[in-house]
Amino acid sequence: MQRIIEEALIAAKKFGASYADVRVVDRAEEEISTKNGSVDGIKSSTSKGLGIRVISDGAWGFSSSFILNEAEASRVAEEAVNIAKASAKTKIEDVTLGEIEIYQDRVEEQIKVDPFSVPINKKISILLDADKLMNVQGIILRRGGMFFSKEWKTFASSEGAYLELERVISSAGITAVATDGKDVQTRNYPASFGGDFQRKGFEFIEEVKLHESAERISQEAVQLLSAKPCPSGKMDIILESSQLALQIHESCGHPTELDRVLGEEASFAGTSFLTPEKLGRFKYGSDIVNIVADATAPFAIGGFAYDDEGVKAKKIYLVKNGEFVGYLNSRETSKKLSLAPMGAMRAEGWNRAPIIRMTSINLEPGDKTFEELVSGIDNGVLMATNKSWSIDQKRLNFQFGTEIGWEIKNGKVQDMVKNPTYSGIAYEFWRSCDGIGNKDYFHIWGVPNCGKGEPMQVMQVSHGASYARFRNIQVGVLQ
Amino acid sequence: MTRDQIETILQKTVSFSEGDQTEAILYGGTSYLTGFANNYIHRNVGENNYSLSVRVAFGKKIGSASVNDFSEGALKDVVKRAVEIARLQRENPNFVSFAKPEASENRDFFNEKTAKVTPDMRAAYVKKILDKSKEKGLNANGTFVIDLMQIGILNSLGVSRFGSLTIASLKSVILGDNSSGYSKEVSTNVDDISVDSIIKESIGITEMGKNPEAVEPGKYEVVLSPYSLAEFINSLMYFSLNARAVEEGTSFLTGNFGKKILGGNITMYDDGLSPETIPMPFDFEGVPKKKVIFFENGVAKDVVYDTMTAYKNGKESTGHSLPQPSAYSPYPMNVIMAGGDLSKDEIISHVEHGLYIHRFWYTNPMDPRRAVITGMTRDGLFLIENGRITKPVKNMRFTESIITALNNCIELSKEKKVIYDDSSITVPYVRIKDFTFTSITEF
Numbered sequence: 001m002q003r004i005i006e007e008a009l010i011a012a013k014k015f016g017a018s019y020a021d022v023r024v025v026d027r028a029e030e031e032i033s034t035k036n037g038s039v040d041g042i043k044s045s046t047s048k049g050l051g052i053r054v055i056s057d058g059a060w061g062f063s064s065s066f067i068l069n070e071a072e073a074s075r076v077a078e079e080a081v082n083i084a085k086a087s088a089k090t091k092i093e094d095v096t097l098g099e100i101e102i103y104q105d106r107v108e109e110q111i112k113v114d115p116f117s118v119p120i121n122k123k124i125s126i127l128l129d130a131d132k133l134m135n136v137q138g139i140i141l142r143r144g145g146m147f148f149s150k151e152w153k154t155f156a157s158s159e160g161a162y163l164e165l166e167r168v169i170s171s172a173g174i175t176a177v178a179t180d181g182k183d184v185q186t187r188n189y190p191a192s193f194g195g196d197f198q199r200k201g202f203e204f205i206e207e208v209k210l211h212e213s214a215e216r217i218s219q220e221a222v223q224l225l226s227a228k229p230c231p232s233g234k235m236d237i238i239l240e241s242s243q244l245a246l247q248i249h250e251s252c253g254h255p256t257e258l259d260r261v262l263g264e265e266a267s268f269a270g271t272s273f274l275t276p277e278k279l280g281r282f283k284y285g286s287d288i289v290n291i292v293a294d295a296t297a298p299f300a301i302g303g304f305a306y307d308d309e310g311v312k313a314k315k316i317y318l319v320k321n322g323e324f325v326g327y328l329n330s331r332e333t334s335k336k337l338s339l340a341p342m343g344a345m346r347a348e349g350w351n352r353a354p355i356i357r358m359t360s361i362n363l364e365p366g367d368k369t370f371e372e373l374v375s376g377i378d379n380g381v382l383m384a385t386n387k388s389w390s391i392d393q394k395r396l397n398f399q400f401g402t403e404i405g406w407e408i409k410n411g412k413v414q415d416m417v418k419n420p421t422y423s424g425i426a427y428e429f430w431r432s433c434d435g436i437g438n439k440d441y442f443h444i445w446g447v448p449n450c451g452k453g454e455p456m457q458v459m460q461v462s463h464g465a466s467y468a469r470f471r472n473i474q475v476g477v478l479q
Numbered sequence: 480m481t482r483d484q485i486e487t488i489l490q491k492t493v494s495f496s497e498g499d500q501t502e503a504i505l506y507g508g509t510s511y512l513t514g515f516a517n518n519y520i521h522r523n524v525g526e527n528n529y530s531l532s533v534r535v536a537f538g539k540k541i542g543s544a545s546v547n548d549f550s551e552g553a554l555k556d557v558v559k560r561a562v563e564i565a566r567l568q569r570e571n572p573n574f575v576s577f578a579k580p581e582a583s584e585n586r587d588f589f590n591e592k593t594a595k596v597t598p599d600m601r602a603a604y605v606k607k608i609l610d611k612s613k614e615k616g617l618n619a620n621g622t623f624v625i626d627l628m629q630i631g632i633l634n635s636l637g638v639s640r641f642g643s644l645t646i647a648s649l650k651s652v653i654l655g656d657n658s659s660g661y662s663k664e665v666s667t668n669v670d671d672i673s674v675d676s677i678i679k680e681s682i683g684i685t686e687m688g689k690n691p692e693a694v695e696p697g698k699y700e701v702v703l704s705p706y707s708l709a710e711f712i713n714s715l716m717y718f719s720l721n722a723r724a725v726e727e728g729t730s731f732l733t734g735n736f737g738k739k740i741l742g743g744n745i746t747m748y749d750d751g752l753s754p755e756t757i758p759m760p761f762d763f764e765g766v767p768k769k770k771v772i773f774f775e776n777g778v779a780k781d782v783v784y785d786t787m788t789a790y791k792n793g794k795e796s797t798g799h800s801l802p803q804p805s806a807y808s809p810y811p812m813n814v815i816m817a818g819g820d821l822s823k824d825e826i827i828s829h830v831e832h833g834l835y836i837h838r839f840w841y842t843n844p845m846d847p848r849r850a851v852i853t854g855m856t857r858d859g860l861f862l863i864e865n866g867r868i869t870k871p872v873k874n875m876r877f878t879e880s881i882i883t884a885l886n887n888c889i890e891l892s893k894e895k896k897v898i899y900d901d902s903s904i905t906v907p908y909v910r911i912k913d914f915t916f917t918s919i920t921e922f
Contacts (some may be wrong), residue, residue, distance in 0.1 A: 024891065033806060038569065038571055038572060039569045041546065041547065041804025042543065042564050042568060042631055043543045043804055044544040045546070046546050046557075047545075048547065059523075061525060061598075064525065064526050066507075086597075086600065086601065087513075087519075087523040090518075090609055091519050091520070095604065121567055124567075124568075179848075184847065263516050263618065270840075374748070390855065391855075392874060396921055401845050414865045421875075457625075477845070
């Protein structure tokens with residue numbers, strides 16, 4: 001492998017690259033899904049290849065191939081350089097990169113049980129046991145799923161970096177869908193989008209304890225069919241931590257991506273309201289709101305040892321005491337704003353060039369118990385588990401829906417309500433936050449499906465949160 | 480890879496299997512994307528990748544595995560993995576058989592000119608947009624994509640298919656100080672792409688959109704462009720128009736077949752071989768694409784099937800399988816809506832007070848059973864007064880049931896456009912009354 005990487009770097013230089021980096025990725029995945037008491041699908045997949053990113057004539061080029069040999073490495077390097085030279089025909093200025101420390105390192109994932117060593121029978125049994133518990137009257141669809149991945153990535157650059165990095169992910173989740181012929185209601189555990197994901201081995205599946213919540217979510221889905229609709233109007237809300245994770249993702253994670261801010265994603269994902277003149281001068285949230293980008297967070301799938309430019313993982317503040325203070329950046333974009341590279345460049349695989357992605361974007365815990373948050377509300381709604389999400393392309397106007405809610409009256413959680421939704425403008429929403437749950441409720445959720453970029457790249461990110469309370473929010477759209 | 484190489488790999492793979500039934504699919508190719516932002520090419524990438532997927536069945540037990548290494552050892556290993564999974568699997572009561580051979584016309588959609596587009600040629604196309612944008616003091620963003628795709632399918636029951644397809648797709652998103660405009664064209668033949676019409680549409684919308692004013696959310700009569708209507712249809716493809724959604728109860732078609740549930744002017748179907756679509760002659764099980772009518776004059780008729788959902792429902796597969804196993808299969812890939820008799824301009828001229836919506840963005844279902852979705856407008860929202868577009872409007876959020884909207888559709892245009900983003904949607908401009916906007920944003 002080392003010879004192929006060396007050949008790629010030598011060829012890139014020979015054909016005219018002033019900078020080159022190479023990533024070789026070898027990944028195995030296993031996906032198991034069950035549906036209504038049967039195994040719906042089991043898939044084992046492997047994929048490997050190399051991607052070469054170059055700067056030539058002051059512009060970027062990238063090419064990639066599934067063929068791993070020296071001749072193909074040389075061909076791909078030449079193609080990447082030719083692509084860069086074509087890019088240069090429209091350049092306005094030369095690409096320059098922020099300075100970074102160069103590392104040679106090898107990092108293995110610290111897991112207890114290799115998920116690929118566990119027999120498929122055992123995995124199926126766990127899912128079908130949960131499926132049985134979900135089989136209550138009124139449920140028409142029961143789904144269960146597990147996903148495991150293991151990859152080795154080698155990153156090398158013309159600046160001398162050489163990194164060998166292992167990454168292991170495990171996940172599990174279940175879904176119950178109820179209908180009465182008119183309405184359909186869904187509950188997921190432990191969260192939407194396939195459950196929860198962590199950089200752990202099979203031990204994570206044991207921790208998720210699907211069987212402990214299987215019957216409960218089915219009963220809740222059935223109860224939702226006859227629950228009263230969520231009230232509409234301006235009121236206080238409390239978001240449970242997995243819904244808060246989605247709120248952080250859409251209204252803080254995406255708008256702090258510096259490539260979006262600088263217009264590089266305008267053609268697809270959009271731009272951002274957090275424009276450079278606001279950095280250090282904009283009240284993003286209330287004083288108690290502290291949001292970090294923490295790629296060092298243990299077990300978080302937004303975490304890693306080094307990003308795909310070889311920058312060592314860091315923790316930085318995006319929002320501190322309510323002030324907007326930081327961006328997710330790359331070597332190129334950090335240089336444009338004279339910032340330090342913080343290590344957020346990630347590629348979905350060997351066949352994609354890295355772009356700025358969220359790491360683990362976490363709302364730091366506050367000091368409140370759940371009971372204290374609830375007791376401060378006369379009229380409001382507690383909302384849990386994401387169901388729908390939509391936000392404008394500058395990340396201002398959002399409207400989110402959750403699977404389930406409960407009315408809060410006179411400081412007490414009361415009746416279940418269905419189809420809860422809330423909406424607002426991102427910074428106004430965060431400015432209305434007046435209570436955050438303490439560290440006992442804090443959990444980092446794995447979000448495996450963040451889509452961005454052209455060509456599209458689906459990235460594993462994560463978000464830590466506990467409960468949080470927001471005042472005077474627009475609740476309800478569906479009547 | 481050549482066709483011979485692909486077919487040899489498939490034959491070897493199937494021959495290595497000891498399963499009762501075996502299916503091998505090899506697909507991939509080369510793909511290039513030239514991306515531009517801030518009036519220069521900022522991203523320019525290429526990819527050469529193929530993937531071999533193998534499914535092995537022992538009775539009703541199925542195992543599947545995939546790989547992108549095609550050495551003999553890797554082929555034996557991927558078959559071994561699929562066999563092992565199948566042996567450890569539980570029986571799937573819904574499985575009867577992989578696809579059986581069916582006679583169908585072999586058609587190829589590979590265009591040599593598209594296949595020969597170089598990085599320099601892509602840059603030259605893009606430069607025309609950049610130059611015009613700079614001349615107008617605007618900011619050009621977008622992509623030019625060239626895809627060269629091949630797919631080969633072989634199963635032990637005698638299904639044997641090979642197809643190749645080229646796709647050229649050019650998109651322009653122009654930003655002004657406080658406005659934006661969008662245009663995109665796609666074809667199998669790069670010569671069908673008109674840079675001039677893309678420049679005219681995207682820059683024209685941006686210039687018309689300068690200094691937008693806010694209007695109050697509420698109910699408006701609207702004219703949807705094909706770009707915005709395609710966003711609606713895309714939601715239906717996922718959660719309504721397939722046998723999986725009907726079975727799982729998320730589709731509003733469940734229990735409504737044979738009933739008139741949309742406006743009498745709505746006819747919608749899937750046809751993978753229509754000249755109006757980006758074509759695909761067969762699906763990922765090798766079943767030839769059949770025309771499926773979803774709605775005829777508003778009456779719910781049918782949905783698409785793959786082999787598994789077809790056997791389960793006593794039907795024939797309609798040729799709409801995704802690569803298996805998939806929680807999203809079956810899926811319509813070539814949706815077409817019948818148009819009307821009027822021109823786009825005539826439709827706009829019939830609106831006394833309403834809005835023209837060039838594009839929707841970030842649409843997501845809130846209530847699949849009622850087909851309620853929410854989303855934002857983007858890249859062109861205009862007030863129509865007395866039959867004319869009079870002024871630009873700040874973007875708004877809509878929350879609306881697609882069923883309600885397609886019951887409130889008053890007129891459809893004769894012009895249609897192919898909107899392609901992995902699947903193909905061909906739709907006209909439409910005029911819809913009482914369309915619900917629920918909030919506004921700041922731009």
